[in-house]
Amino acid sequence: MKELLKAVFLVDLIKGLAVTFRNQKPSLIYTEQYPKERPLVAERYRGAPRLNVHPDTDETLCIACNLCALACPEQLIVVGAERNKETRRKELTTFTYDVSRCMFCGLCEDACPVDALELTQDFELASYTREGAIWDRQMLEEGPLPTEYKH
Amino acid sequence: MATSTTFLDTNELVLNMGPQHPSTHGVLRVILKLDGEKVMGADCVIGYLHRGVEKIAENRTYQQFAPYVDRMDYVAAVSNGLGYCLAVETLGGIEVPERAQCVRVILTELNRIASHLLWLGTHALDIGAMTPVFYCFREREEVLKIFEKYCGARLTTHAFRIGGLQYETYDTFEKDCHAFCDWFEKKVDEYEELLTTNRIWVGRTKGVGILDAEACKTYGVTGPVLRAAGVEWDLRKAQPYCGYEKYDFDIPTCANGDTYDRYIVRMQEFRQSVRIIRQAVDSLPEGPIKGRVSKVFKPPIGEAYESIEAPKGELGYYVVSDGSTQPYRLRVRPPSFVNLQALDEMCRGCLVADVVAIIGTIDIVLGEVDR
Amino acid sequence: MEEILDNPYLQPIIATLLIVAVFPLVAGYMVLAERKVLADLQVRLGPMRVGPYGFLQPLADAFKLMLKEDIIPAASDKWIFWGAPVLSTFTALTAFAVIPFSDKFYVADVNIGILFILAMSSLGILGLILGGWSSNSKYSLLGALRSAAQMVSYEVPLGFTTVTALMVAETLSMQGIVQSQLDKGVWIAFSNYGLMLVPAVVFIIAAVAETNRAPFDLPEAESEIVAGFHTEYSGFRWALFFLAEYASIFVICGIAVTVFFGGWLRPFANVGFLETPLNVAFPILLFVVIGAGCALGAVRVTLAYEKAIMGVLALAMFLVAGLFAIPMINELIIGFFWFLFKVLIFIYVFIWVRGTFPRFRYDQLMQVGWKYLIPISMGGLIVNGIVLLFTS
Ligand code: SF4
Ligand code: SF4
Numbered sequence: 001m002k003e004l005l006k007a008v009f010l011v012d013l014i015k016g017l018a019v020t021f022r023n024q025k026p027s028l029i030y031t032e033q034y035p036k037e038r039p040l041v042a043e044r045y046r047g048a049p050r051l052n053v054h055p056d057t058d059e060t061l062c063i064a065c066n067l068c069a070l071a072c073p074e075q076l077i078v079v080g081a082e083r084n085k086e087t088r089r090k091e092l093t094t095f096t097y098d099v100s101r102c103m104f105c106g107l108c109e110d111a112c113p114v115d116a117l118e119l120t121q122d123f124e125l126a127s128y129t130r131e132g133a134i135w136d137r138q139m140l141e142e143g144p145l146p147t148e149y150k151h
Numbered sequence: 152m153a154t155s156t157t158f159l160d161t162n163e164l165v166l167n168m169g170p171q172h173p174s175t176h177g178v179l180r181v182i183l184k185l186d187g188e189k190v191m192g193a194d195c196v197i198g199y200l201h202r203g204v205e206k207i208a209e210n211r212t213y214q215q216f217a218p219y220v221d222r223m224d225y226v227a228a229v230s231n232g233l234g235y236c237l238a239v240e241t242l243g244g245i246e247v248p249e250r251a252q253c254v255r256v257i258l259t260e261l262n263r264i265a266s267h268l269l270w271l272g273t274h275a276l277d278i279g280a281m282t283p284v285f286y287c288f289r290e291r292e293e294v295l296k297i298f299e300k301y302c303g304a305r306l307t308t309h310a311f312r313i314g315g316l317q318y319e320t321y322d323t324f325e326k327d328c329h330a331f332c333d334w335f336e337k338k339v340d341e342y343e344e345l346l347t348t349n350r351i352w353v354g355r356t357k358g359v360g361i362l363d364a365e366a367c368k369t370y371g372v373t374g375p376v377l378r379a380a381g382v383e384w385d386l387r388k389a390q391p392y393c394g395y396e397k398y399d400f401d402i403p404t405c406a407n408g409d410t411y412d413r414y415i416v417r418m419q420e421f422r423q424s425v426r427i428i429r430q431a432v433d434s435l436p437e438g439p440i441k442g443r444v445s446k447v448f449k450p451p452i453g454e455a456y457e458s459i460e461a462p463k464g465e466l467g468y469y470v471v472s473d474g475s476t477q478p479y480r481l482r483v484r485p486p487s488f489v490n491l492q493a494l495d496e497m498c499r500g501c502l503v504a505d506v507v508a509i510i511g512t513i514d515i516v517l518g519e520v521d522r
Numbered sequence: 523m524e525e526i527l528d529n530p531y532l533q534p535i536i537a538t539l540l541i542v543a544v545f546p547l548v549a550g551y552m553v554l555a556e557r558k559v560l561a562d563l564q565v566r567l568g569p570m571r572v573g574p575y576g577f578l579q580p581l582a583d584a585f586k587l588m589l590k591e592d593i594i595p596a597a598s599d600k601w602i603f604w605g606a607p608v609l610s611t612f613t614a615l616t617a618f619a620v621i622p623f624s625d626k627f628y629v630a631d632v633n634i635g636i637l638f639i640l641a642m643s644s645l646g647i648l649g650l651i652l653g654g655w656s657s658n659s660k661y662s663l664l665g666a667l668r669s670a671a672q673m674v675s676y677e678v679p680l681g682f683t684t685v686t687a688l689m690v691a692e693t694l695s696m697q698g699i700v701q702s703q704l705d706k707g708v709w710i711a712f713s714n715y716g717l718m719l720v721p722a723v724v725f726i727i728a729a730v731a732e733t734n735r736a737p738f739d740l741p742e743a744e745s746e747i748v749a750g751f752h753t754e755y756s757g758f759r760w761a762l763f764f765l766a767e768y769a770s771i772f773v774i775c776g777i778a779v780t781v782f783f784g785g786w787l788r789p790f791a792n793v794g795f796l797e798t799p800l801n802v803a804f805p806i807l808l809f810v811v812i813g814a815g816c817a818l819g820a821v822r823v824t825l826a827y828e829k830a831i832m833g834v835l836a837l838a839m840f841l842v843a844g845l846f847a848i849p850m851i852n853e854l855i856i857g858f859f860w861f862l863f864k865v866l867i868f869i870y871v872f873i874w875v876r877g878t879f880p881r882f883r884y885d886q887l888m889q890v891g892w893k894y895l896i897p898i899s900m901g902g903l904i905v906n907g908i909v910l911l912f913t914s
Contacts, residue, residue, distance in 0.1 A: 012348040013879065019345045020282055020563045020878045030289045031567040042296075044303035044318065073215035105218035105309045106302075110317060119303070166660050188664065188884055279737060279881025285564035351737055351880045503664070504740075504883045 041121050046104045048122040049097050051140040052115065060141065061116035064092040071111035076101045097140055099125050100133035163191065168506065170199050176273065176510060177517035181494070183506065190506060193498040195491060200521035208481035213239050213313055213448050216478070220468075221307035223485065224519040226269045229262035229298070230461040232311045237392060238457040238468035239313050240442075243450035250438040251315035252393045257328060257431045258301070258310055259393075259459075260424040264335065265294040266462035266514075267417050267424075271342065274414070274511035278355050283342060290338050297327050313448065315441035328432045332425045339421045347418070356411035360497040360509035363408050370493045374464025374486055375416045376513060380408030386460040393459075398430045410512045449476055463487050463514050483522060487515040537629045541618050549768040550580030556873050563877040574819060574828035577835075590757035595657055598754065602656035607755065607762035610649030614769035617642040621776045622696045624786045624857030635696035636684060639777055640677075643732065646770060647673045653763065654751030665750025668740045668884060675891040676731040676738075682899035683721035683728065686906050687781045690714060700785035707792040709784040714909050721902040722782040724895055726868075729774045731891070734767065736876035740884060775868040776861075783864055786857035801856050805846045813839030 006012070032039055041047070052061045064081035080094035109119050122144050127133045164187075169180040178199035184191040204223060208216045220235045221228035233255055240247060247255075272287030295305040300321050302310045310316070346352045362372065364380040377384055385402045387395040403419030405412035452474045458467035464486030473479040490513045497509050554569065554576065561568030569576030594603055620635035622628045632638055647670060654666020687710050691699040703709055711722040731738035740750075752763045779785060788800045813836045820832035845851050846859075882890065 007350075012350055016345045016349050016878045017874065019341055020874065023286070023565055024562045026562075028565050029562075029567055030285075030292070030565045033567070033570060042300040042303065044301070044321070045299060046303040071215070073211050073218060103218055103222075103307065104304060105307075106304075106317075107215065107218070107309075164660065275880065279739070280879060281560075281736075282564050282877050285566060289565060345878070346880075349880065351882055351886075354886050355880055355883055502884055504881075 041123060043121075045121045045123070046106050046109075046119040048120050048125055048144045049099070049102070049108075049135070049140060050118050050120045050143045051095060051137065052118055053141055060092055060137075061114050062092045062095065063114055063116070064090045065113060067111045067113060068108035068117050071107045073105065073107065074098075074101050074103065077108060092137070095137040095140060097135045098133065099127075099135055100130060166503070170196075176515055179491075179510070179515070179517055179520070181506065181510070183498075183503070185503065188502045188504075190498050190501055190503065193495045193506065195494055197488075197491070197517070198521050200517045202522065204522045205481050205483060208478050210477065212476045213243075213450070213478065216481070217312065218307065218309045220483075221309055222518060223483065223522055224266075224461065224463065224466075224487065224516045225306060226516055227262050227266040227462045228306060228308050229258050229310050230266075230459065230466060232309065233259050233393070234457060234459045234461065234466045234468050236311045236313050237459065238455050238470045239450065241457050242453060242455035242470050242472055243313070243444070243448065245314050245444055246442045247315050247393075248439045248442055249394070249436045251440045251442070253431050253435050254316055254320060254440070255311060255393050256395065256398070257428055257435075258298070260427045260431070261294050261297060261328070261331075263424050263462045264421060265291045267421060268294075270417065270462075270511070270514045271414075274508070274514075275346065277507040277511040278352065280346065280352070283345060286338065286342065290335055293331050293334070297324075297331065300324075300327070312441070314444035315439070317441070319440055320435075325432050325435065328428055332429055336422070336425055339418065343418060346414075353411060355504075355508060356414055356512075357409060358407075359410045359501060359505045360512060361407065361409045362493055362497050366493065366496060367408070370496070371489050372464070372493050374461070374490065374514075375413050375420065376408075376464070376490055376493075378402065379405045379412035379416045381406045386458060386465060390458075392457070395427075397434070398427045400426050410508055413512045447476060449474060458484065461486055463516070463519075464490055485519040485522065487513075487517075487519040488522075491515050491520055534629045538619070541629070542615060545615065545618070545769060545772075546584075546765060547580070548772075549765050550584055552768050552772070552869065553583070553764075554580050555869075559870060559873045560877050563874065574823045574825075574832045577831060584761070587761040588758055592757050592759070593754075595659070595754050597658045599656035599658070602652050603754075604759075606649045606653030606656060607759045607766070608649075609652065610646055610766035611762045611769070613642050613646040613649065614766040614773065617773045618769070620696050621773065622700055622780060622785055623861050624855070625697070625700075626854060626857065628697070631695055631697045633693075633695045633698075636688065636694050636699070636777070636781065639696075639773065640681065640684065643770060643773065644673070644677055646766065649763075649766065650751045653755065657751075657754035659754050661753045662751050665740075665753065669734065669751060671884075672734070672738065672740060672887060672891075673732060675888060676728045676895070679724055679891065679895040679899040680728040680732055682896070682903050683725040684777075684781060686721040686899070686903045687718070687725075689903075689907060689910060690718060691781075696780055696785075699781055700787060703784050704787055704791055709782065709787070711782040714906055714913075717902070717906050717909055718782070721899060721906070722778075724899045724902065725782060726778060726871075728891075728895055728899075729778055730872060730875065731887070733771045733774050733872075735771065735872055737879040737881050738887060739876075739881060740887060771869065771872065772865065775865045775872070778868055779861060779864040786861040788856070788860050802846060802852060805856070805859050806843045809839045809843035809846070813837075813843065 053059060054061060062079075064079055066079045066081075069075070069077040069079050076098040078094070078096045079092070081090045082093050083089070084091050104119060106119060108117055112118075120143065124144065125133070164185040166183040166185050167180065168183055170178040180196040180199070182194040182196065184193075202222075204219055207219055211219070217232060217235060220231040224231050239245075268287040268291040272284030275281075275283040298308050298310070299305045301324065302308050302318050304310075310318075362370075362376060362380060364377075364382050366372075367377045367380050367382065373384070381404055383402050383404050386392070387400075388402060400423045401419075403416050403423065405415055450472045452472055454469065454471040456467060456469045458465050460466075465484065466486055467484035469482040469484070470478050471480040494509065494513065497513075498506050501509070557579075558568040558576070569579040572578045572582045594600060617639045619629040620632055620638050622631070650669045651666045654662040654669070688694060688699070690710050690713055691702040693699060693702060699710075706713060711718055734740075752760055755763060784791065788796075790796050790800070816832050816836035816839055820829050820836060823829055823832060845855065
């Protein structure tokens with residue numbers, strides 16, 4: 001009997017309506033207005049790569065060991081090095097990183113023995129050309145500049 | 152298929168559903184044979200998303216291949232990673248520390264929730280309820296935030312490494328998990344209020360796409376679809392891995408094996424996952440997070456098969472080693488692919504509108520079907 | 523001059539031009555309102571990028587639709603493909619002719635007004651069927667067939683419930699129906715000892731189905747048959763279908779309000795002491811609140827032109843509020859205000875329902891129509907008839 005009454009008065013439907021009605025509260029709005037508000041990504045976020053330089057001397061930390069290139073499953077890192085005649089040390093000359101093929105797995109970052117290569121919190125990697133997605137040493141050291149949106 | 156023998160069969164209309172159809176969940180193409188709106192047969196055409204993942208494995212080292220498995224069932228990337236890591240660990244005889252196992256359980260259960268949430272949202276959307284999908288994505292976002300904080304990626308996480316974990320848990324990990332569980336339980340109640348008793352929902356799902364236990368076994372269907380048919384089969388209980396035997400949880404089952412029952416089973420699994428997460432977080436042991444794996448990992452010659460209970464069913468990895476750093480052969484048993492086979496059986500005799508409900512209820516991810 | 527003013531056709535012509543000119547814009551803002559309300563139900567924000575709070579979105583959409591390439595499928599039946607949206611829009615807009623927006627503003631007060639509207643809305647189906655059939659696509663065809671079956675079955679309960687209401691009102695003229703509610707002192711939905719509530723509810727359900735709205739939106743169920751009858755339409759033609767759909771929503775809400783909920787009457791139209799609070803204080807308060815909301819928005823947005831738009835809106839709202847304070851103007855517009863107010867409430871309910879329920883399946887739709895709504899509406903007709911017989 002109770003069931004029947006519930007069915008006649010559409011209790012199940014009204015319950016559903018109540019749920020959506022409750023969720024109308026403006027404070028429950030979950031949208032992030034992306035270009036206007038920048039999401040705060042986590043500290044460990046694996047985004048755009050960066051080749052760290054020494055904060056004081058501006059010299060690269062990279063020792064050109066090529067481990068990152070070997071670790072990468074996509075083989076998209078190319079490390080160019082030259083042996084310095086005087087110090088008998090390998091020195092980094094070029095470093096290219098093809099962001100378009102990267103899957104941000106973090107294996108290169110893990111492989112780096114001196115924490116030179118690092119995946120940063122920046123996530124805006126779009127580029128108008130394919131070539132633009134191949135980052136060279138300069139770009140990797142400077143890091144990408146986050147786009148500023150006016151409105 | 153209709154067995155009409157007349158010369159001019161005017162009754163059958165062949166309808167191509169997909170690969171660009173709003174509710175075939177990606178790039179599935181279903182060729183429907185219709186009599187009016189009644190379905191006489193459904194043929195699946197797959198492979199639009201084939202990337203040759205198994206072949207790629209043969210050209211990557213064991214560690215290098217780990218990120219690729221995330222890209223098969225991309226809504227349950229953590230589960231995929233777990234299955235692969237378990238298989239390789241068995242192959243190489245690697246011990247995984249307790250703490251790592253526990254964190255793995257927490258993350259895979261969170262991932263199960265995320266995967267089921269995506270299923271619930273899209274399934275409801277297919278059936279025409281457009282609101283649950285937004286609520287589900289809101290909750291899923293919270294899970295993804297935990298992933299992001301833990302390992303730095305949201306979807307294709309690459310959270311586990313062979314031998315254990317790469318990352319230690321972050322400071323507020325336990326607190327975040329508990330907060331999510333408390334919050335999420337209330338949300339599940341809300342979904343149930345919105346759908347479980349709703350007469351339209353019940354009408355759309357009850358008795359639709361029935362697959363009984365016998366048929367499930369014939370097709371090799373696993374996961375919630377099998378459990379909805381009344382078979383109590385869950386690899387977490389049947390052959391526990393990662394220390395699942397330590398946790399107290401139930402296997403929800405139903406009897407009829409229709410779309411509604413599958414819905415009920417998954418809704419119950421939400422609650423069970425929450426239970427497991429709570430226990431695991433509370434019992435998180437201290438200790439190392441990675442077992443002993445050499446940098447150049449060369450497992451002995453041999454083969455291994457490990458399977459786990461992924462959100463969609465039994466997910467198995469079969470790895471053959473020839474003693475080098477790269478697998479000689481790798482084969483995946485993807486639950487979506489196997490479950491999709493039953494589509495024709497489930498669809499026959501129903502209406503076009505039911506086909507989308509049935510595709511939704513199997514819970515396929517085309518990345519995994521096509522690999 | 524005198525002659526022109528006395529011409530009996532003057533008022534209808536002005537009203538017609540006003541409706542035809544203004545309704546597309548209104549429809550655009552109905553869409554915006556729908557998107558905003560739906561977004562609100564779904565914890566989203568809705569359109570926010572064009573203009574302040576997405577206020578200019580309808581204009582952007584209209585431009586986009588008009589600038590789009592006009593595609594006519596090669597295998598389609600060109601003339602019918604071309605004519606179908608026109609037919610739909612035409613019939614939907616014609617139905618406006620007899621809607622009593624207020625005691626002063628209407629195109630025509632025909633003595634068979636309600637019949638005219640029902641006839642027009644059934645004719646509208648023809649546009650959908652032709653559109654679906656002529657595009658030569660399977661999805662369109664399925665959609666067209668669905669809409670035909672659906673509208674035919676839901677027209678019956680719609681008709682029965684309207685007849686029940688007409689029995690109470692004892693007239694077919696739309697103005698007459700409202701007048702009779704004023705004379706009786708009670709809205710038809712609540713008359714007959716509350717028995718009329720049943721037909722009223724049935725009418726609303728059938729109205730949702732008749733306008734192809736969720737949960738009865740099978741002809742355009744996007745998850746099943748892509749976009750139903752207008753799958754192959756794009757650009758401006760598609761916009762016409764859209765316009766027709768929103769026009770018929772407005773019309774059907776207008777009928778519901780007129781026939782069951784007192785049309786342009788205020789609530790408790792016969793209770794004298796409520797005159798000032800409901801007819802003067804309420805609208806003023808409402809518009810002041812909306813205006814204050816706009817002013818707050820103007821403070822919140824950052825860009826100058828957005829600020830300007832919101833500011834103008836706020837001023838306009840305050841101005842309208844002021845208009846209601848002038849007795850002479852108040853008398854002119856208060857009927858219109860109540861009619862629109864009620865229609866908007868109905869439209870809100872339509873959207874709310876759309877945001878909540880899953881979609882029916884084809885056979886279930888028929889079941890609901892034939893097994894529940896038609897018997898209930900027939901029963902309602904008979905019971906109400908008997909009660910009327912004994913009480914009059
Ligand atoms: S993140 Fe992964 S794919 Fe990208 S460069 Fe590093 S190792 Fe290669
Ligand atoms: S692993 Fe680190 S140090 Fe070695 S080459 Fe790569 S970036 Fe340089």
